Amino acid sequence: MSNKDSLQSPKGTRDFYPNSMRVQRHIFDVWRRSCEAFGFQEFEGPTFEHLELFTKKSGDEIVSQLYNFEDKGGRQLALRPELTPTLARLVNQLGSSAKFPLRWFAIPRLFRYERAQRGRLREFYQLNMDIVGTESLWAEAELMAAIVHMLVSFGLKENDFSIRVSSRRMLAEVLTGLGLDDLQRNKVYGALDKKAKVAPEVFDNMLREAGLQESSQQELSRFFNCQNFSELKQLASSTFFGAAFESSVAELEDLFNKVSALNCKQYVSLDLSIVRGLAYYTGVVFEVYDLGENMRAIAGGGRYDKLLENLGGKPVSGVGFGMGDVVLQDLLESKNCSGERKPSADFFIADLVNNTEAVAALAQRLRQKGHQVLFSLDGGKLKKQLSFADESGAKKLLFMGSDRAG
Amino acid sequence: MSNKDSLQSPKGTRDFYPNSMRVQRHIFDVWRRSCEAFGFQEFEGPTFEHLELFTKKSGDEIVSQLYNFEDKGGRQLALRPELTPTLARLVNQLGSSAKFPLRWFAIPRLFRYERAQRGRLREFYQLNMDIVGTESLWAEAELMAAIVHMLVSFGLKENDFSIRVSSRRMLAEVLTGLGLDDLQRNKVYGALDKKAKVAPEVFDNMLREAGLQESSQQELSRFFNCQNFSELKQLASSTFFGAAFESSVAELEDLFNKVSALNCKQYVSLDLSIVRGLAYYTGVVFEVYDLGENMRAIAGGGRYDKLLENLGGKPVSGVGFGMGDVVLQDLLESKNCSGERKPSADFFIADLVNNTEAVAALAQRLRQKGHQVLFSLDGGKLKKQLSFADESGAKKLLFMGSDRAG
Numbered sequence: 001m002s003n004k005d006s007l008q009s010p011k012g013t014r015d016f017y018p019n020s021m022r023v024q025r026h027i028f029d030v031w032r033r034s035c036e037a038f039g040f041q042e043f044e045g046p047t048f049e050h051l052e053l054f055t056k057k058s059g060d061e062i063v064s065q066l067y068n069f070e071d072k073g074g075r076q077l078a079l080r081p082e083l084t085p086t087l088a089r090l091v092n093q094l095g096s097s098a099k100f101p102l103r104w105f106a107i108p109r110l111f112r113y114e115r116a117q118r119g120r121l122r123e124f125y126q127l128n129m130d131i132v133g134t135e136s137l138w139a140e141a142e143l144m145a146a147i148v149h150m151l152v153s154f155g156l157k158e159n160d161f162s163i164r165v166s167s168r169r170m171l172a173e174v175l176t177g178l179g180l181d182d183l184q185r186n187k188v189y190g191a192l193d194k195k196a197k198v199a200p201e202v203f204d205n206m207l208r209e210a211g212l213q214e215s216s217q218q219e220l221s222r223f224f225n226c227q228n229f230s231e232l233k234q235l236a237s238s239t240f241f242g243a244a245f246e247s248s249v250a251e252l253e254d255l256f257n258k259v260s261a262l263n264c265k266q267y268v269s270l271d272l273s274i275v276r277g278l279a280y281y282t283g284v285v286f287e288v289y290d291l292g293e294n295m296r297a298i299a300g301g302g303r304y305d306k307l308l309e310n311l312g313g314k315p316v317s318g319v320g321f322g323m324g325d326v327v328l329q330d331l332l333e334s335k336n337c338s339g340e341r342k343p344s345a346d347f348f349i350a351d352l353v354n355n356t357e358a359v360a361a362l363a364q365r366l367r368q369k370g371h372q373v374l375f376s377l378d379g380g381k382l383k384k385q386l387s388f389a390d391e392s393g394a395k396k397l398l399f400m401g402s403d404r405a406g
Numbered sequence: 407m408s409n410k411d412s413l414q415s416p417k418g419t420r421d422f423y424p425n426s427m428r429v430q431r432h433i434f435d436v437w438r439r440s441c442e443a444f445g446f447q448e449f450e451g452p453t454f455e456h457l458e459l460f461t462k463k464s465g466d467e468i469v470s471q472l473y474n475f476e477d478k479g480g481r482q483l484a485l486r487p488e489l490t491p492t493l494a495r496l497v498n499q500l501g502s503s504a505k506f507p508l509r510w511f512a513i514p515r516l517f518r519y520e521r522a523q524r525g526r527l528r529e530f531y532q533l534n535m536d537i538v539g540t541e542s543l544w545a546e547a548e549l550m551a552a553i554v555h556m557l558v559s560f561g562l563k564e565n566d567f568s569i570r571v572s573s574r575r576m577l578a579e580v581l582t583g584l585g586l587d588d589l590q591r592n593k594v595y596g597a598l599d600k601k602a603k604v605a606p607e608v609f610d611n612m613l614r615e616a617g618l619q620e621s622s623q624q625e626l627s628r629f630f631n632c633q634n635f636s637e638l639k640q641l642a643s644s645t646f647f648g649a650a651f652e653s654s655v656a657e658l659e660d661l662f663n664k665v666s667a668l669n670c671k672q673y674v675s676l677d678l679s680i681v682r683g684l685a686y687y688t689g690v691v692f693e694v695y696d697l698g699e700n701m702r703a704i705a706g707g708g709r710y711d712k713l714l715e716n717l718g719g720k721p722v723s724g725v726g727f728g729m730g731d732v733v734l735q736d737l738l739e740s741k742n743c744s745g746e747r748k749p750s751a752d753f754f755i756a757d758l759v760n761n762t763e764a765v766a767a768l769a770q771r772l773r774q775k776g777h778q779v780l781f782s783l784d785g786g787k788l789k790k791q792l793s794f795a796d797e798s799g800a801k802k803l804l805f806m807g808s809d810r811a812g
Contacts, residue, residue, distance in 0.1 A: 007459070007495055007498065007499070007717070007718050008456075008495075008499075009451065009452050009455070009495075010452055010454060010455060010456060010477075010481060010483055011479070011481070013452035013453075013454070014452065015449075015450075015451055015452070015492075015495075015496055015499070016449055016450040016451070017449055017496065018447035018448060018449050018510065021447070021448045021449050021450055022447075022448075024450070025448065036751075036778050037773040037776070037777070037778050037779065038773065038778075038779070038780075039751045039778055039779065039780035039798060041424035041427070041428075041749050042424060042427045042428075042431065043421075043422055043423055043424050043427050044421075044422040044427055044430070045415065045421055045422070046415050046416055046419035046420065046421070046529055047419075047453065047485075047515060047517070047529060048416060048419070048473075049415070049416060050414075050416060053413070064478075067454075067475070067477060069473070069475030069476075070475075071416075071473060071519060072470075072519050073417070075416060075417070077416055079453075086421075089413055089414075089415075089421075090421055090423065092413065093413070093414075093421070099794075099797050101783055101784075103780075104424065109453060109515075111453070113477060113478050123452055123453060123454075131783070134783050134784055136783040136784050138762060138766065138783040138784075139783055141766070142783065145770060145773075149773060149774075257763075258762075258763070258766065261762075261763040261764075261766045261767050261770075262766050262767070262769075262770045263767065263770050263771075264770075311413070312413050343447050345442075345445045356544060356664075356667075357663075357664070357667035358667075360544070360547070360664065360667045360668050361667050361668070361669065363668075364551060364667075364668045364669050364670075365669075367443040367444065367551075367555060368555075370443070371443070372442050372443050372444075372445060373443065373444070373445065374444075374445035374509075377507055377537070377540050377542040377544040377545055377548065378507075378540055378542045378544075388505075391505050392445060
């Protein structure tokens with residue numbers, strides 16, 4: 001490696017100069033305030049975990065996307081690519097002292113070794129909100145209301161974003177009705193998650209390999225063509241999907257009623273194309289979309305019934321989502337909602353009489369009263385001091401003239 | 407590795423459950439407010455850097471204390487053990503657009519592979535404050551005043567901590583007067599830094615190896631025995647250390663006058679035993695001590711003249727310090743100054759009439775007015791709801807009775 005390389009930030013990472021850091025702080029502050037408005041408590045875990053914690057949840061193939069390494073004590077470790085395994089570890093460690101339901105949030109720094117591209121960095125921050133230990137659909141509804149609370153707090157409007165909702169359980173009932181078992185259903189989820197990225201013939205072929213014949217694919221299309229609950233209910237009454245499907249439709253409709261009670265109906269819509277790639281979702285799934293020209297996903301999540309159990313804990317149901325900082329910041333900047341980049345202080349004290357001691361003493365008195373105060377450390381000409389005051393963004397300029405005799 | 411190990415946090419790291427996280431947030435909040443009171447702007451860098459950035463500053467021997475690894479693209483990387491090289495990189499990247507002096511702070515998460523023990527974790531947070539681009543001693547004075555501001559804001563008193571100050575320049579003048587060159591002086595700094603940990607004979611031997619004969623060692627003792635500025639000045643006038651030594655004493659005395667102007671004199675004292683191990687300090691050095699029975703260092707720093715230049719930049723002088731979160735938190739807890747561990751919310755709404763929709767709607771109206779509001783997601787018996795309200799630390803309890811008819 002050349003000397004020049006070591007003098008740059010590693011590929012896929014960011015340097016936060018103060019003007020960028022203020023935007024970052026603004027995002028964190030709004031996130032935190034909204035989480036707290038909904039009674040969520042913050043937690044945090046280590047930056048790296050035992051590699052096994054991640055492979056146990058996601059299989060060995062995840063290793064290719066990790067920053068993993070062996071430490072000097074021979075431990076296999078990995079920089080965390082997501083916080084959910086850590087959350088599961090912490091909840092499981094609590095054992096019977098856990099007071100469910102927990103409302104927890106965190107703003108971890110996460111790491112993924114992947115091709116660096118716009119909106120996809122190797123190091124990023126992600127808000128995580130989870131409600132663990134209840135099967136109530138109010139948990140899903142509260143998370144969606146919290147998402148609306150934070151995005152509106154940033155200054156976004158109803159036509160800037162949309163929460164798109166579907167149900168893994170509903171889709172599972174459809175596929176079960178079509179005769180598919182667990183393994184085949186997971187193959188279909190994988191195919192559906194890739195649908196937008198592959199040619200139609202390839203997609204059809206993936207479905208066939210998962211066990212869906214031509215006629216079944218047509219049945220599946222009838223499901224995906226449903227635009228609203230009345231069409232879903234009509235399908236339920238007219239086909240062989242049965243009572244379990246009907247009840248899963250009713251469950252999802254109930255969620256929309258709860259979202260209405262929380263006064264967020266206008267931000268939430270049914271979208272059966274939402275599947276989520278991860279295998280561990282078992283109930284409601286949702287994604288938040290930027291409605292601008294980019295139409296990118298800002299956040300995504302859903303309900304998981306087996307996750308904690310798979311990581312060695314009790315069978316506890318939870319629901320959560322993650323919202324990364326990179327795509328969100330792009331969206332906020334495009335809407336002029338990313339906060340103030342420039343610095344600000346309350347006072348700058350300019351020194352007219354070359355008496356830095358007196359300036360410093362006044363600065364200190366103002367600071368002790370809670371103000372943010374700057375002065376020139378080098379004294380210098382008034383013009384230079386005023387230029388420095390301007391740089392600092394000070395709201396008020398004080399001039400120190402002759403010192404009051406003691 | 408057994409399954410059980412992967413279900414614990416890696417050695418030397420911490421899990422922050424909400425009650426610990428609140429203490430952590432309190433520490434960060436006070437740090438941040440004090441930095442901003444002094445007009446410091448926050449920045450941040452990547453969690454890992456090119457390994458070379460650290461070896462270039464500290465030599466290859468630092469690698470044994472690092473979490474270093476090769477990424478999947480063949481890059482040699484390391485989790486940062488300190489932020490100063492990143493600071494130097496960022497300032498150097500600015501080139502001629504840097505508006506000196508910069509007042510920058512950061513609260514990085516840092517990583518050191520070392521024996522885990524009380525107060526010495528492998529992963530920790532550290533406040534960094536630096537003033538870069540001025541030779542004015544007001545920079546040192548401002549940093550010390552900021553330290554006092556934050557420790558007093560935590561609730562610590564004058565007899566809880568002490569900022570101990572010395573000067574590398576002064577010590578260098580003494581050693582130069584005793585005939586030592588650059589390399590020999592660095593050996594003496596290393597020996598002095600280890601003095602408290604080795605036997606007196608070992609220490610004497612280290613000094614001899616650095617080039618200090620018996621008579622010179624006695625001269626050096628005369629310097630270290632000085633308790634105050636008048637003794638230092640007496641030494642300056644009576645020995646062969648010369649005018650450069652005298653001027654370095656005057657410089658340090660000037661710093662104390664500046665600290666007085668900032669109304670912090672009572673917290674700062676002369677302590678010639680402060681040397682700081684790192685080679686890159688060239689001027690004033692200081693450490694902050696817990697005055698309780700532990701007498702541990704809470705923070706340390708000093709002036710560096712060559713650091714940025716050594717990392718490929720222009721010759722720019724700076725001064726900075728680091729304050730870790732672990733020892734500080736121990737001290738704050740021993741003084742009952744670590745903030746509130748328990749959760750709090752503004753309202754808990756208990757449901758007397760099994761009408762969660764109405765409860766949710768009220769919660770949402772209160773949240774939109776800026777309040778923190780909780781309710782039971784599962785409804786349930788009043789006793790269970792009240793127990794949950796108690797857990798949440800809600801300041802006010804609302805009861806939802808019969809819904810007002812629309």
